Amino acid sequence: MPARDTETPAPRKRADAERNKQALLEAAAAAFVDFGVNAPVRDIAVRAGVGVGTIYRHFPARADLIVAVYRHQVQSCAQAAPALLASSPTPHDALTAWIDLFVDFLITKHGLAEAMHSDAAAFEPLHAYFLDHLLPAVTLLLDAAVDAGQINPIDPLNLLQGVGNLCIGASANSRYNPRHLAAVLVRGLRAIPD
Amino acid sequence: MPARDTETPAPRKRADAERNKQALLEAAAAAFVDFGVNAPVRDIAVRAGVGVGTIYRHFPARADLIVAVYRHQVQSCAQAAPALLASSPTPHDALTAWIDLFVDFLITKHGLAEAMHSDAAAFEPLHAYFLDHLLPAVTLLLDAAVDAGQINPIDPLNLLQGVGNLCIGASANSRYNPRHLAAVLVRGLRAIPD
DNA sequence: AACGATACGGAACCAGGTTCCGTTTACCAG
DNA sequence: CTGGTAAACGGAACCTGGTTCCGTATCGTT
Numbered sequence: 001m002p003a004r005d006t007e008t009p010a011p012r013k014r015a016d017a018e019r020n021k022q023a024l025l026e027a028a029a030a031a032f033v034d035f036g037v038n039a040p041v042r043d044i045a046v047r048a049g050v051g052v053g054t055i056y057r058h059f060p061a062r063a064d065l066i067v068a069v070y071r072h073q074v075q076s077c078a079q080a081a082p083a084l085l086a087s088s089p090t091p092h093d094a095l096t097a098w099i100d101l102f103v104d105f106l107i108t109k110h111g112l113a114e115a116m117h118s119d120a121a122a123f124e125p126l127h128a129y130f131l132d133h134l135l136p137a138v139t140l141l142l143d144a145a146v147d148a149g150q151i152n153p154i155d156p157l158n159l160l161q162g163v164g165n166l167c168i169g170a171s172a173n174s175r176y177n178p179r180h181l182a183a184v185l186v187r188g189l190r191a192i193p194d
Numbered sequence: 195m196p197a198r199d200t201e202t203p204a205p206r207k208r209a210d211a212e213r214n215k216q217a218l219l220e221a222a223a224a225a226f227v228d229f230g231v232n233a234p235v236r237d238i239a240v241r242a243g244v245g246v247g248t249i250y251r252h253f254p255a256r257a258d259l260i261v262a263v264y265r266h267q268v269q270s271c272a273q274a275a276p277a278l279l280a281s282s283p284t285p286h287d288a289l290t291a292w293i294d295l296f297v298d299f300l301i302t303k304h305g306l307a308e309a310m311h312s313d314a315a316a317f318e319p320l321h322a323y324f325l326d327h328l329l330p331a332v333t334l335l336l337d338a339a340v341d342a343g344q345i346n347p348i349d350p351l352n353l354l355q356g357v358g359n360l361c362i363g364a365s366a367n368s369r370y371n372p373r374h375l376a377a378v379l380v381r382g383l384r385a386i387p388d
Numbered sequence: 389a390a391c392g393a394t395a396c397g398g399a400a401c402c403a404g405g406t407t408c409c410g411t412t413t414a415c416c417a418g
Numbered sequence: 419c420t421g422g423t424a425a426a427c428g429g430a431a432c433c434t435g436g437t438t439c440c441g442t443a444t445c446g447t448t
Contacts, residue, residue, distance in 0.1 A: 013395095014393090014446080015446090016394090016395070016444070016445070017396095020395085038435095040434085040435060042435080042436090045397090052398070052436090052437085052438095053396065053397055053438085054395075054396060056436095056437065061437090062436070114311065117308065117362055117363040119363075122437095154374075155369070155371070157369060157370070158369070158370060158374065158375060159375075161363070161370050162360055165362050166360065168362065169313075169355070175349070175352070176351070176352060176355050177352055178356075180352065181352060181353075181379070184348070184382035184383060185375065185378055185382055188377075188378035188379055188380070188384075208415075208426065209414070210413070210425095210426070214427085234405085235405060235406085236404080236405090239429090245428030245429050246405090246407095246428080247406095247407085247409095247426090247427065247428055248426075248428070250406065255406090256405070256406090316405085
């Protein structure tokens with residue numbers, strides 16, 4: 001498994017194809033900011049100056065485009081976990097801080113949390129990508145906090161999905177405060193004082 | 195505000211209209227069990243043996259049909275709050291029990307929790323109906339628990355929506371356990387032991 | 389310069405919700 | 419019992435939004 005073959009794999013692509021892919025990523029990112037991740041495909045195509053067919057050639061399903069747009073942010077979110085664990089006074093603090101980071105990420109991407117739960121098969125890749133990258137992160141933090149005797153054990157997937165769910169419908173409703181709820185949830189994990 | 199004018203208000207309706215409305219409610223309830231609250235309108239129409247137009251005459255928006263189907267269950271859920279408060283050893287116990295009830299209600303209605311968050315204006319009635327009936331219930335329980343010094347204060351709306359969100363995507367994913375998460379959330383409200 | 393592979397555009401298609409309107413039916417009056 | 423009329427009906431048509439298809443244009447190589 002070579003490390004950096006992302007730039008120039010085996011089959012060199014045509015220049016226009018690469019150019020369009022880039023344009024699409026930028027257009028999609030912009031559209032997502034304006035309309036949320038549910039921005040109409042046709043709008044994205046227009047912004048990028050391509051036809052809808054081109055979108056589907058580069059990103060077979062809508063979800064693939066979403067994954068591509070947020071790939072970097074998901075990765076840095078995941079990578080923050082070990083860093084926080086090292087720099088925080090306690091594992092529980094690290095967990096709290098990381099959850100906060102995760103919540104921030106989700107609520108700034110209107111509709112991302114929602115999209116995560118579309119039962120449509122097309123969104124499976126999105127789901128899978130998030131899990132692949134973030135599950136190890138939470139697992140690391142949870143294990144550390146459990147080992148330190150600070151929290152009761154919980155299935156990491158459960159926590160991740162739960163927090164994800166709490167972020168649904170955030171910005172639409174100014175009174176709804178997912179950050180607080182997530183903090184309460186993490187607080188509810190603390191061990192003992194029953 | 196007369197108490198029981200629901201049966202025979204001012205303008206007497208045609209017999210077939212009332213019959214169809216009843217048939218629609220039953221058909222919708224059945225369809226919701228099979229396909230979740232997102233059951234296609236046309237399917238519901240076929241089950242009820244009516245045309246789609248008839249659905250929209252009785253229930254102007256899809257959400258109105260959903261409200262009508264679950265009206266009774268929402269009401270009894272709301273009414274359970276004072277009862278639980280009276281019968282439980284502590285307000286916190288009552289709160290925990292009520293949340294459990296609420297979660298049970300939501301996860302057995304596939305897609306209801308999701309529908310609750312559709313930003314579509316058509317779902318506003320649904321949202322409003324739930325809030326009108328359930329907000330007083332949680333508020334009662336939260337106030338009692340706060341007065342008893344058992345929990346830290348929290349905006350009832352926030353809690354209600356949070357728990358509602360936790361119930362999204364339940365039955366789809368056997369590993370996801372909203373009941374546990376809701377319990378953890380309520381646990382996180384407990385006062386002091388910091 | 390020409391040719392084959394690759395990529396493109398966008399019309400067409402497939403849901404699913406909602407609207408519209410010509411037709412049917414229930415109810416009441418005579 | 420029989421019109422007449424307002425109420426209610428049915429379902430085709432419409433709209434929006436994702437996805438597919440295929441004839442055409444373009445790239446890069448010979």
